[in-house]
Amino acid sequence: MAATTDTGVDFRTRLQTWLPKLVLSPSLAVMLIFVYGFIAFTIYLSFTDSRMLPSYNWVGWDNYERLFRVREWNIALTNLAIFASLYIIICTLIGLTLAILLDQKIRGEGVLRPIFLYPMALSFIVTGTAWKWMLDPAIGLENTMNLWGWESFTFNWIKDREMAIYTIVIAAVWQSSGFVMAMFLAGLRGIDNEILKAAQMDGASNFQMYRRIILPQLRPAFLSAFVILSHLAIKSYDLVIALTGGGPGNATALPATFMYSYTFTRNQMGIGAASAVIMLMTIAAIMVPYLYAELREKK
Template sequence: MAHQTAEVDFRTRLQNWIPKLVLSPSLAAVLVFVYGFILFTLYLSFTDSKMLPSYDWVGFENYRKLWGLSHWWTAITNLAIFATLYIVICTAIGLTLAILLDQKIRGEGMLRPIYLYPMALSFIVTGTAWKWFLDPGIGLENTMHLWGWESFEFGWIKDRNMAIYTIVIAAVWQTSGFVMAMFLAGLRGIDNEILKAAQIDGASNWNLYRRIVIPLLRPAFLSAFVILSHLAIKSYDLVIALTGGGPGRATELPATFMYSYTFSRNLMGVGASSAVIMLMTIAAIMTPYLYAELREKP
């Protein structure tokens, strides 16, 4: 009897340890290659690193240099323009599409994949496609000229003052369908009894959405804001594929700045400091969201 009890106890312990043993290599890789490199980047930002890592401590000198660079301020300004328009337009389009699809329209099963398809593409593919489409020599402008509209002009991608908005257009095209799916899931999760009760009380469709539906979608709005902010801050491949950061530095963003100063200008310390600031910005957005999601409900 004691032997059987010991055998059962051994099997129970083995079953408890197997998942931990299976996950331990992945966990170790994450600790080393994600959090370990984050700490290493943080350390480099306080050193006099150039082409190769250096261990000469310089304190906050790299951060002082960073905020004194006009290129960094250009990147910050572009990020403010891009992130604001990207988040607002994506949210508006996603919510509108979700409300339309929630009306049980015919062909919903076909429209949903069409709206979601751009998100299946990589940002490199999206940037390349929109680069061809917006190029005045081979894209939309050239096509309109071939069709007879000789006065049509759309050269934003070549215009220093308008090029940043082409990044917004491409990013919104790719992501708005994903935001739509988030809002649609939120709409489908609303209790129909609440909506029926409001309709019985005489609420119009406008008041129904303004006073009941939109407030109940607050978690979806918050999730969309966090995801879109994260994508905006770390945007790199879309910019490189679409404009290459140009013309000049008209579409420079913090991510492209970090890469150029680390690998092209061989100022690894300054590039690391810009990466740390990007990380702190994302953390400032993510931490309150995670706290609100993980805290125990009273």
Template sequence: MAATDPMLGGADFRTRLQNWLPKIVLAPSFAVMVIFVYGFIAFTVYLSFTGSRMLPSFDLVGFQNYERLFRIREWDTAVTNLAIFASLYIIICTIIGLMLAILLDQKIRGEGLLRPIFLYPMALSFIVTGTAWKWFLDPAIGIENTMHLWGWASFEFNWIKDREMAIYTIVIAAVWQSSGFVMAMFLAGLRGIDNEILKAAQMDGASTFQMYRRIILPQLRPAFLSAFVILSHLAIKSYDLVIALTGGGPGNATALPATFMYSYTFTRNQMGIGASSAVIMLMTIAAIMVPYLYAELREKK
């Protein structure tokens, strides 16, 4: 029997080590993610079917928490506010982001300065944004007081104190923070369009409006879809912006599902109901993300 070449054995060991080393290095991070992300998601789903109050309870009560949840008036208010906030937030951010991207795509002078200015708000946390806009919109110290000091005594802008209008102050602050990020996505899409197609359209006599309607905007479909998914995700889980800007008030006028979940879980000691509201939020995000991921994977195949 021929002896095994020690050089070949060493090469085989190095090959196996190179194959396994990335897996060994990533294994702890993967285990932590599985436990502290997906494990706690599964635990929250389980708690939503229990009678948990201040502390977790493992006595199953079926769908009672979900039935109670949809009978709570504050939950109805939170869902209505989310519908108003999310729809306006997504639509306005998309329109402003697209317009800013088209403006910068014209190779205007000062683009290098304007681009970071538009993107800067996204670098701030929602806590900072909410606090700054709270000062700006407060009638006692903000824009209303400034106008009064300038002599415009009849000027009023007290939306943040108005139960009917307070939710729109959340929209204003969120749009200010996210529009620049949406602009960056659309600008990347615009810069990726083949100029030869646009030149051919110009030679055929297409107007600027026709070029945008028939050529440019249809090719921005991935950017539109990505913006919708990201903004929807941000809208559904919005918590810190609301807390910093209005605290959910006045009264319960600006409560969202995220603030409702926190309140019932940690303030009112209704952990089961809080967990059920968190599961509803998770299902809503999944209803948006799963079709998007499916479409992306299908397109790649």
């Protein structure tokens, strides 16, 4: 009887151990094939002379050398530098400011917090379409101001090759600032109040407390915001397509739009794969040190 009981316990123990693995194994297999498998396939294609269809003729680093001689790619990199730097800096400043204001226990915080977070719940396609309507001189802000009597008011950045990239920044900042605010607000609420009370008893002003105590303790939030915003900036595609379509001309083209264009419309799959690999390596260069630091800190 005891042996039968022990056998039943062992069976249940093994079942509890293996059942989660069995349940998760199909998802894991699909992820390995359709994520990591296709990443490996894309890397392989970047070293071949693939054009409209995959080819297996090895050409080495030729696609990467040709890529940096393509004018559109260099324009996309310049646009990415402008967009990413402004996007990250402005989102961080706005998010931090909103978090500090909400941390003052102001009345209506429960209403303001979801309002600030709401844009992040929208897809980038919806955001791009809405801002395209608002910035269109014929139907948007400029037309509205003219109808209200300010006939000299002009705001045609979306049609201006020199200013169009900044419309992408405006829309992206509007969507992501609330999310950054939430990260900073969580960091502020996690600071030990005893430290702040001790600083106040020592005569520290609010400015000194923020500069010497609060902001240094928000370092993890700053780092997380930088990593997430950098990742969003590098892979930005749908927002650009919905808002400007990459135009006027190539004025708002980014690496993601370049990759799609060369892979699916210009039939240069090898060059498109090379641009995708460079984007992947750039994201990895940001994510891997961050994850390593996080894991080492937990240990």
